[in-house]
Amino acid sequence: MSQLRSIPRALKLPLKQLQVPLQHRPFTQTHSTHGKKPLPPRLKLNDEDLSVAYLKGTGPGGQKINKTNSAVQISHKPTGIVIKCQATRSQSQNHKIARSLLADRVEAHLKGDQSPSRVSIKAEAARKKKASKVKKARRKYRGLEGESAELEAEEGGEDDGEVVLDADAGERASEDGVGGRGIEEDEVQKVESRKNLKDKDESL
Amino acid sequence: MPRIRPSTLIKASRDNPLLPLLLKECRTLESARNELRWLREHALRTSQTRTRQQPNPTTPLAEWKMHLLSMCRQRSRGYPLQYILGDQPFGDLEILCRPGVLIPRPDTESYVIQAAKLVEQMAMAEATPSERSSTDKDDPKPLRILDLCTGTGCITLLLHALLSPRFEHLRVMGIDISSKALSLARKNLDHNLQQGLLTHRASTDVQFHRADVLGLPTGGGGDDDADGIPNVEKILSEYFDQPGEMEMSEDLLAIDLEPGCDLLISNPPYISTSDFRNGTTARSVRLFEPKLALVPPPPRSQQFPTPTPTPTPTSAMGAVRPEDIFYRRILELSYKLRTKVTVLECGDIKQAERVIEMHNFMAPGQDRFQDHFDVQVWPNTEQDMAFYGFHHNDGSRSSDSSR
Numbered sequence: 001m002s003q004l005r006s007i008p009r010a011l012k013l014p015l016k017q018l019q020v021p022l023q024h025r026p027f028t029q030t031h032s033t034h035g036k037k038p039l040p041p042r043l044k045l046n047d048e049d050l051s052v053a054y055l056k057g058t059g060p061g062g063q064k065i066n067k068t069n070s071a072v073q074i075s076h077k078p079t080g081i082v083i084k085c086q087a088t089r090s091q092s093q094n095h096k097i098a099r100s101l102l103a104d105r106v107e108a109h110l111k112g113d114q115s116p117s118r119v120s121i122k123a124e125a126a127r128k129k130k131a132s133k134v135k136k137a138r139r140k141y142r143g144l145e146g147e148s149a150e151l152e153a154e155e156g157g158e159d160d161g162e163v164v165l166d167a168d169a170g171e172r173a174s175e176d177g178v179g180g181r182g183i184e185e186d187e188v189q190k191v192e193s194r195k196n197l198k199d200k201d202e203s204l
Numbered sequence: 205m206p207r208i209r210p211s212t213l214i215k216a217s218r219d220n221p222l223l224p225l226l227l228k229e230c231r232t233l234e235s236a237r238n239e240l241r242w243l244r245e246h247a248l249r250t251s252q253t254r255t256r257q258q259p260n261p262t263t264p265l266a267e268w269k270m271h272l273l274s275m276c277r278q279r280s281r282g283y284p285l286q287y288i289l290g291d292q293p294f295g296d297l298e299i300l301c302r303p304g305v306l307i308p309r310p311d312t313e314s315y316v317i318q319a320a321k322l323v324e325q326m327a328m329a330e331a332t333p334s335e336r337s338s339t340d341k342d343d344p345k346p347l348r349i350l351d352l353c354t355g356t357g358c359i360t361l362l363l364h365a366l367l368s369p370r371f372e373h374l375r376v377m378g379i380d381i382s383s384k385a386l387s388l389a390r391k392n393l394d395h396n397l398q399q400g401l402l403t404h405r406a407s408t409d410v411q412f413h414r415a416d417v418l419g420l421p422t423g424g425g426g427d428d429d430a431d432g433i434p435n436v437e438k439i440l441s442e443y444f445d446q447p448g449e450m451e452m453s454e455d456l457l458a459i460d461l462e463p464g465c466d467l468l469i470s471n472p473p474y475i476s477t478s479d480f481r482n483g484t485t486a487r488s489v490r491l492f493e494p495k496l497a498l499v500p501p502p503p504r505s506q507q508f509p510t511p512t513p514t515p516t517p518t519s520a521m522g523a524v525r526p527e528d529i530f531y532r533r534i535l536e537l538s539y540k541l542r543t544k545v546t547v548l549e550c551g552d553i554k555q556a557e558r559v560i561e562m563h564n565f566m567a568p569g570q571d572r573f574q575d576h577f578d579v580q581v582w583p584n585t586e587q588d589m590a591f592y593g594f595h596h597n598d599g600s601r602s603s604d605s606s607r
């Protein structure tokens with residue numbers, strides 16, 4: 001039993017040692033320059049080139065119905081690009097979003113990939129961010145694997161893998177500041193659904 | 205109502221088990237998906253704020269999911285989304301919605317924005333010749349706006365938001381008969397001030413008053429209605445500082461006087477009793493929104509056969525349809541106030557034509573000054589747009605149709 005209790009302690013020790021230099025380190029290692037560098041101005045669209053449709057029905061309207069559909073569809077006549085937005089419940093908000101998306105799309109269409117446009121800069125930034133995320137994750141899990149392998153070697157293979165796993169879970173829970181495992185699960189669910197929401201919004 | 209195809213239902217339930225519930229009211233998969241997204245966002249937001257206020261580990265874990273389910277069930281019975289979520293965006297404002305007060309419609313939003321543009325254009329056209337007098341700039345007359353049957357106060361507040369950057373002096377008044385609507389309108393004013401969606405000026409520029417728009421001036425027996433609701437003309441005469449001039453002068457001098465009000469805008473009840481029941485009015489509206497805001501009350505003369513003298517022009521015009529009674533009264537008020545622009549929401553093109561006819565009959569001096577008034581219809585459906593050719597020319601009076 002005393003051996004079992006000592007395992008989490010053994011795990012915690014190296015982490016605590018690590019935390020001291022962590023505080024003095026900047027939070028991010030990615031380049032913070034692309035946040036500071038102003039993006040080139042968004043393409044201005046002529047009002048005459050646009051046709052806006054608020055998706056009106058042909059039936060009765062006004063007080064007789066209460067439609068919640070606030071979709072706005074803007075088409076750019078010279079290029080034939082059409083953007084429809086129903087991200088929010090607000091008609092005016094949807095109009096703004098659709099307009100800015102349309103401006104980006106038209107710019108990409110006109111300039112192509114060769115010149116640095118807003119769209120290409122943003123895409124490049126997103127790509128870099130994702131790449132660094134993947135890299136970090138890989139580094140983290142490689143480190144963890146190495147640690148547990150070391151541990152097993154230290155203990156001389158006396159205990160089975162299950163205990164190590166449990167200790168690991170307890171460690172994670174205390175790191176998150178959440179007491180029980182059940183709540184943690186729910187938290188994960190919440191975060192996931194929130195992420196889905198965000199993704200959906202972005203895909204619009 | 206066309207039935208939902210079983211294949212759509214199957215597809216919806218595969219996508220999310222809550223979608224079929226929402227389909228009952230939304231009818232299309234696309235709008236059901238949207239509503240589910242908004243409802244889920246709302247459920248998550250409320251559960252987050254609740255746990256932040258009182259962290260309670262004993263509450264069920266998927267509390268927000270239960271909340272979402274109950275909201276979807278409510279929605280499937282036709283309960284309006286805006287009452288569930290508690291608000292509705294209107295222009296850039298956030299209008300709170302409570303049962304008992306009509307929910308703002310997107311059609312209203314679009315013509316309010318158009319009306320604000322019209323007022324700005326007219327002010328610009330006027331400003332150029334009047335620049336010669338510097339006295340005008342020292343003490344400029346405020347832009348006066350009157351919103352009859354204001355409900356949530358959405359038109360009043362949006363007009364203030366749109367026009368306050370352009371006009372330094374602005375007075376907007378909203379009038380409604382329902383005390384529920386008025387308290388909500390005041391709450392909306394405070395709410396949008398707090399959110400920073402209205403400038404602090406709004407707290408002094410905007411006023412809400414309770415009054416009966418249909419109430420005819422009682423001949424000296426007291427200014428209040430039988431129910432203790434003040435008569436609209438009393439409020440207006442106080443507000444527009446012209447106690448003596450409220451009387452309708454048959455004299456054509458009135459036309460040359462200064463306008464007493466710059467914009468009169470109204471979205472009055474306009475649904476006929478037969479349309480309310482024959483299926484053209486949506487179930488959700490019929491069951492859950494206040495009838496007071498939708499269907500005009502039966503003519504008062506039948507209820508109280510008092511010998512109130514009806515104004516001469518209307519009696520000669522013949523019978524006014526019960527669903528149009530608000531328009532007759534509002535047109536009358538707009539002549540009395542010598543309003544520059546009057547914007548009215550109508551149920552359909554036929555009703556708009558009846559309002560124009562009414563105006564042609566009632567307008568003072570119409571026989572001698574043919575060009576003094578200008579009537580426009582702002583159609584809302586593509587069909588009607590094609591019919592009217594949709595051309596604009598500025599004028600002193602406009603009538604709006606929205607369907």
